[in-house]
Amino acid sequence: MPQFLSTTNPDFETAFTELLGMKRESDADVDAAVAAIIADVRARGDAALIEYTARFDRLTLTPETLAFTEQEIDAAIATVPPAEREALELAAARIRAYHERQRPDDARWVDDSGAELGWRWSAVSAAGLYVPGGLASYPSSVLMNAIPAQVAGVERLCICAPTPDGIANPLVLLAARLSGVETVYRLGGAQAVAAMAYGTETVQAVDKITGPGNAFVAAAKRRVFGQVGIDMIAGPSEILVIADADNDPDWVAVDLLSQAEHDESAQSILITDDYDFGQAVAAAVNKRLETLERRKIAGKSWDDFGAVITVRNLDEAIALSDRVAPEHLELACADAQGVSERIRHAGAIFIGAWTPEAIGDYVGGPNHVLPTARSARFSSGLSVLDFMKRTTLARMTPEALAAIGPAAETLAISEGLEAHGLSVRARLERLNK
C-alpha cells in the first residue's frame, strides 16, 4: 500500500521529510570488479573485450564481428513492422525539431575599453552512447541520446549495446540508423565503457559517453569521468502528479503506473487538494494493477515508494513539489499553465490533463533523459549543450591593455603572482617607450 499523507496531520513534516529521504537504490559494490575490467581493457584491448563478451553475454566475437556490418543492420531493420518504423520515424523527427532549437549562439562584442570579447560553441568530436541489453533495451533512448549529439554536430557517433546470446533488438538498430550513428558495437558492461573511453585496436575512443546502464555501467562511467565527459548517473524514475478533483481518477492512475512499471525502485506521488479524489485514484491504481502486464514490478514500486498526499490548497502543492524536485511533473489542475510558471525545480513539466508523461518518453520532442533523485534542484535533462563546449575569447588592443592592464597587475601582485604581473608590465612598458 502506498503512503497516505495529509498536510493537516501534525506529523506531516516528519513523514514528508522521510519520504524525501527514502533510499530507493541499493549501492551494489561493484567498484573493484569494474576497476579490474577497465584496467584489463586498457592493457589487452580487443582480446579483453572478446573474453568478457564470451563470459557475460555467451557470445563469441572476433575483432571483425565486434561491430555490426551495414548488411547486418539492413537485415535487422527489414524485420521491423511498418507501424513501429513509422512511429520511430515520427519520434525521431519530433525530437530533432525540438533539439534543433537548442543550438546555442556564439557571441562577440567590443567593449568600452576597446577589448574584443566573446565566446564560441563547438561540438565534441566523438561521442559514444551506451544502450542496455535485455528488457531495458529501449529504442527511444537511442533517439534521445543520439539526436542531440547529431544536432550538436558531433562528427562521429557510436553505440555500445550488449547482445546476450547474440540477440539484437532490430528497433535499436533502426533508431541508431535514424539518428546518424556510424558504428554499433556488440559490447556491454564496464568493458564497453572502457573501450569507448580508452579505445582498443578496433574501437575508436570517444570524448563523451552518455546513456543509461546497470550498476557496472554506472560505476565504469564514474571511473572514466575526466578521461572523457559523461552525462549524469541516472537513478530510478519518478513522477509527481498534482491533480484536483476535476480529473478522471483512472487517467491519473495509469500515469502513476507508467513510472511504477519501469522499476521496483521507481516512485510515483500524487498530490491533490481533495482527499476523496486521492482515494479514488488509489482505488483506480489497484484496479489497473489487477491486469497490468508488469503488475509485479509496478505493484511493488507503488507499495514501497508510492504516496498520495492531500493538501489544503495549490500553494501547498507547489511548495511540496519544489521540495521533491521531481524528474517528471504532471499538472492536471485548473490553470495548469499558471501553476507551471510557479514551479521552480522539475526536470520536465507536463501541462494539463491531456499531456500524459508517456508522451514525453517518446514523441513529445523534449528529451526523456532527466535529472532524478531531487537533482533537478541543480541539473537539467540531456540537451544539445551536453555535446558541445564553449571556448571563451578575448582580444586586447594596446589601448585596451593600457586601460585595464594596471588593475590586473595590481591584483596579480596582491595575490603573490609576480609573473602574472610581469606579463602585463612587459607590454605596458613597450607602450610607454
Next chain:
Amino acid sequence: MPQFLSTTNPDFETAFTELLGMKRESDADVDAAVAAIIADVRARGDAALIEYTARFDRLTLTPETLAFTEQEIDAAIATVPPAEREALELAAARIRAYHERQRPDDARWVDDSGAELGWRWSAVSAAGLYVPGGLASYPSSVLMNAIPAQVAGVERLCICAPTPDGIANPLVLLAARLSGVETVYRLGGAQAVAAMAYGTETVQAVDKITGPGNAFVAAAKRRVFGQVGIDMIAGPSEILVIADADNDPDWVAVDLLSQAEHDESAQSILITDDYDFGQAVAAAVNKRLETLERRKIAGKSWDDFGAVITVRNLDEAIALSDRVAPEHLELACADAQGVSERIRHAGAIFIGAWTPEAIGDYVGGPNHVLPTARSARFSSGLSVLDFMKRTTLARMTPEALAAIGPAAETLAISEGLEAHGLSVRARLERLNK
C-alpha cells in the same frame, strides 16, 4: 630543462604522445579520511566542524563565530589599500558585464500538431563557494565563482574559507562583498564541503558547490556529488602559446612563466614555426627565472613539464594544439584572429600578442575557471549556466494527442511498457466517444 621537440624529428609522434599522457598530479589517497569526516559532520553537525577547525586550522570557534559578522567583514575591508580595492572593483564590474550576456533564453512555441513545447531556465536556489586558505587564497577566484552565481539569480550565496590561526584575507572578504555573498564561514577542508552539502545547526545546506581546493576538498566534492551539484574537479593549470618569430621572446617567456609559477605541476608549452625563436624564448625564460619571486615553483614546473615544439607551419601548430586541448591558448602569430577560428578544443583563447593570459585571470571579463587536463575536448569553463537548470515544458491539446499519441502507444507497447501505452489510450478513448 624543458623538452625540445620538432615535428621534423622522426620520433616526434612518440615524444608528443608521451607529453600528452604525462601524469602531473599524484593521487593523494585521502578518500577514506574524507569519508569519515563527511560522516562525522552529518552525524554531529557544528560540534564536528568546531573540532576539525581546532585540529586543522588551530582555531577555536563556537557556533556563533563559525561565520564572520558584518562588522568583522567591514573592519577587514577597511584595511584594503585603495589601489587594490579599485582594481578589484574594476575586475568585478568587467566580469559581471561579460557574464550578464550569458543569461540563457527561455523558449515556447506551438508546433504543427498543436502541441505547445518549450523550456524555461531557473536559477539554483542556493550555492556555496569554496575558497582555499593560505597561498592559494585568491580574491579573483571569489569573483569568478560568485558573480556567475549572482548573475544567474541564485538567491543565497555562501563561502567557506579556512582561516588558519585565525588569519583571514581582507581581499577575499571584499570580493565576497562585491559579489553578493551573504555569509562567509571560517571553515575549510572536507568538513566545509560536508557542511555545505548536508547542512548543520548553523550552516544552511546549498544545492551547488563550486570552487578550487586541495586533495581533501576535491575528494569531498566528488563524494557529495549527487546530493548537490559540483563544478569540475580542476587539475593543475596549463598554457599553450602559439607564437611566430615576429614576437618579443621576453613577452612569451613571462606568459609561459605566469602559468608555471602557479604550481610545480603546471604545464607551459610553446609551439613555434621558428626554431631560433623557440631557443630565444627558452633563454628569456631562464633569464626571468634568475630573479622571479616564485622561481623555485616556476622553474620546477618548466623543467618537468615545459616544452618547446618546433613545427613546419601553422597548420601543424593548430592540429597539435587541438590534441592538447589546452586550458589557456595564446595566439601570438600573424592573423591570430583567423587562427583562432580554426581552433576547436581550448578552454579560453587569448588572441594576439597584446593579450597576455593574465588579463583573463583578473579583468578581461571571461571566467578564469577553465577545463584542465585535456577536458576542453568535452567541457567548458564556469559560466552562468552552471548555476541554472532547464525545465522542459510540454502541453498537449486533445487534437495534438490524437495526432501523435498513437505513435507513442505503438512504441510503448514495443518496449513492453503497457501502462505507458494505457496512459495515452485512456485519453484517446475519451476522444473517440
